[in-house]
Amino acid sequence: MAEFIRKFDHLSVRFLACPAKASFIECWGMNDTLRKPKTALELVSDANRLIPILSVEELDAAMKSGDLVLLDVREKEEYELEAIPGALHASRGMLEFYADPTNSFHRHNLQPTQRVALYCGTGGRSALAALSLKTLGYCDVAQLQGGFKAWKAAACSGEDRGGDKSSV
Template sequence: MKKTAKDMVSEAKSKIENLAPEQVAEEMENGAILVDIRDQPEITQSGRIPGSVHVPRGMLEFRADTTSPYHDESLDPDSRVILTCASGGRSALAVVALQEMGYTNVAHLDGGFNTWSEEGRPVEQA
């Protein structure tokens, strides 16, 4: 049977840790890295969560792979990594990908940047 993108996101969310904005804020205060996987035009248009690191979704696996020449030092398989996108779909799928790569302490911001900003949490312009 064929799966839709909605099916895949729902399945991913059932297998991963889904965090509310207040949980993400607390974890960032305790040293977790927040990775924003939205495309640059999205960040330019709506801003970003202060302290987040930008890694476009299309480059995430390459930036996360410690053997890749594109590896981003801020992505460590042994550290707490939280992903965010606009609404939580892409980040849920991306958490599954990182888990497959050996990241064991990874989660995502459920509802994404949209939920964060709707709650009036800090946003900075890119």
């Protein structure tokens, strides 16, 4: 495939000359990103506009239906302290490697055709992680609104949220 270089202000960016790459850049708003650096909160805000958000109640219903893979993208230490029962652990730093079927670190219980919901502490890391999964070709990705903090607050309200923990 042919490559070409486009210049955006002070950056030279290499693209593969194929419609898929061009539409990716247009769809994900990369042109703006390449012109002006963004803050971490702006990246999270962008991701939140592109990724569906589930309430605690919607997550519970999806988990009860059994057609959802729930991923905790917090650090291992956070996950080991407490987690949503039934959640698999895939830390934010390794998620793309675990989720990529072509990578040697790929975890077979993560497939692009699955319905996947992610959560972190309050929603920032899971928003960025969900966007990464979409970029890797995962079609049905969502995140838990408010993250583990919101789930725990709802659990403390007396709702039953039993289950077990596993690693990816």
